[in-house]
Ligand SMILES: Nc1ncnc2c1ncn2[C@@H]1O[C@H](COP(=O)(O)OP(=O)(O)OP(=O)(O)O)[C@@H](O)[C@H]1O
């Protein structure tokens with residue numbers, strides 16, 4: 730295994746709503762290595778999104794520590810977290826969150842205005858197989874195509890990590906495979922450390938390592954000896 734990108738120590742997160750306290754994370758320890766493809770599995774409510782949002786700097790832990798390299802994100806101010814996200818993290822969500830009034834190209838190009846060493850938006854769209862569709866608006870693209878635009882938008886700034894929360898959750902299996910192929914290619918070609926949350930157990934087969942969540946904890950971390958291509962998995 731190579732360098733550690735994220736290391737998480739005894740991470741806890743509780744949400745308090747009125748008198749009700751929900752413990753979303755109950756002590757998570759985790760190391761993510763450079764260039765690895767990690768798949769996060771577990772039942773609804775087990776804390777997957779909470780963990781992803783905290784390591785991505787979108788949310789804060791109640792206690793415990795998150796290191797990105799040697800930087801301790803736990804100590805960061807809001808502004809430092811914003812800067813961290815901007816320079817290091819690409820997010821992909823279940824619903825693509827594209828701006829409807831902008832073309833695919835414009836949605837991707839918007840990000841390059843604030844990035845330090847961005848790719849050419851055309852190259853990012855080519856990488857996801859949509860160069861020919863770059864002047865189309867989101868409404869003129871299928872769900873799978875919109876998700877690939879969202880991935881191009883996430884990778885155009887050349888992030889160190891790509892955090893994907895149910896990226897195929899709204900797609901059928903054929904379209905889902907195309908999206909996973911894009912994530913797999915980016916991971917292989919750019920060495921982008923990638924974490925993918927999914928409810929689909931078949932997707933575990935594309936990972937280098939699989940983390941299983943249960944009730945706010947990681948209960949298993951398994952190395953995949955034989956990785957499959959996205960086109961080989963069964964849904
Ligand atoms: N903002 C919030 N306020 C209160 N409770 C929350 C909040 N966000 C998450 N939770 C609770 O924390 C727990 C973990 O939620 P989380 O979204 O991390 O689960 P998940 O594993 O991603 O589930 P799913 O597979 O359904 O997306 C759940 O019980 C959830 O209700």
Ligand SMILES: [Mg+2]
Nearest residue numbers: 777778779894
């Ligand atoms: Mg979730």
